[in-house]
Amino acid sequence: MQDIRKIGVVHNDMHEPTDPFEMRKQESVIEIHEQYADGLYRIEDSDYIQVVFRFHRSEGYKLRTPTYSGDVKGVFASRSPHRPSAIGVTTARLLQRDGTRLRVKGLDAIHGTPVLDIKPYTPTFDEAEQRQVAREHAKASPRFEIMHLVRTGALEELLLRAGQLHGHFCPGLALGVMAAAYVVREMGWAPEGMEHVVAVVETNNCFADGVQYVTGCTFGNNALVFRDLGKTAFTLAGRNGEGVRIAARPRERRQDEFSQLFKTVVRDRGGSKEDEARFKELSREHSFEILEHDIEELFTVECVAVELPAYAPIHDSVICDICHQPVMATRIAGRGNRQLCLSCAHAPYYELTGAGIARKER
């Protein structure tokens, strides 16, 4: 049996392992040892190469390991550097060959990494198969792409996507996206909508949609708590009670076309079709401009202790004796020996509207 040999070494500016997606943005040079130079003959025919290398800084391994997306997988189902054979394989773009030096982009290996082998990359999947792989991946980790955008600080892309939920682009949404991306990244959590991580929002306006989209803590998955305090602020908290609260700093009152139109179109719900269109345009412009600011300029950030509500209780359904619709057991009003939903019983209930939370008397 032949030995595994070191055929070259990686040179780049990355001296410590970091986010693999960040690393892939960098260029590296692979320097092949002189005695293997002839093995590079016609490597330029390939635009992409597979680089096999040793994770030389990796020590020890676990057979189950947390993955980049935050869930736990077996080491052979992950790309963790901590593996029984500490070997990495990455497809990189071959930018240039200069003798025994290969300039590449997309290699997630740090400076000094020993290279064991190089092969040309020939895709075996056709496009349809690749799309299928991507779909399977999205089914297993639906928030993977969002978390990737958060980790790489791709705020504009996050805002574009949050707009799909929110319906328009506005400064409030942009602030929510920015605040949430900052906190999620700082805390290093990957919320999966299972109430392990909870967002406490202090407003139910546009800001809250940015927070929901980016944190994944939403109205529907019970990981969103609404405290009706009327502040552009939210706290991201873990079950251990540790949290980070981020709150908008006061902003200078604008006296411009945008603020005039805001009064006319939004506050007074008036104005012409042209006013509305112009307002939308300015609002969109401002929202993307906001992303250019430093986080400290716009927000204060503090660590806080948070008392989280218990995990949402799960109740059986009861069938209402009048409308025959299933109703959560805690939302049943007894009337004599009948079990009625609050609507049929004409009983009071709580309602969350644009105005906040209010009890509806019947």
Ligand SMILES: [Zn+2]
């Ligand atoms: Zn909005």
Ligand SMILES: [Zn+2]
């Ligand atoms: Zn009913």
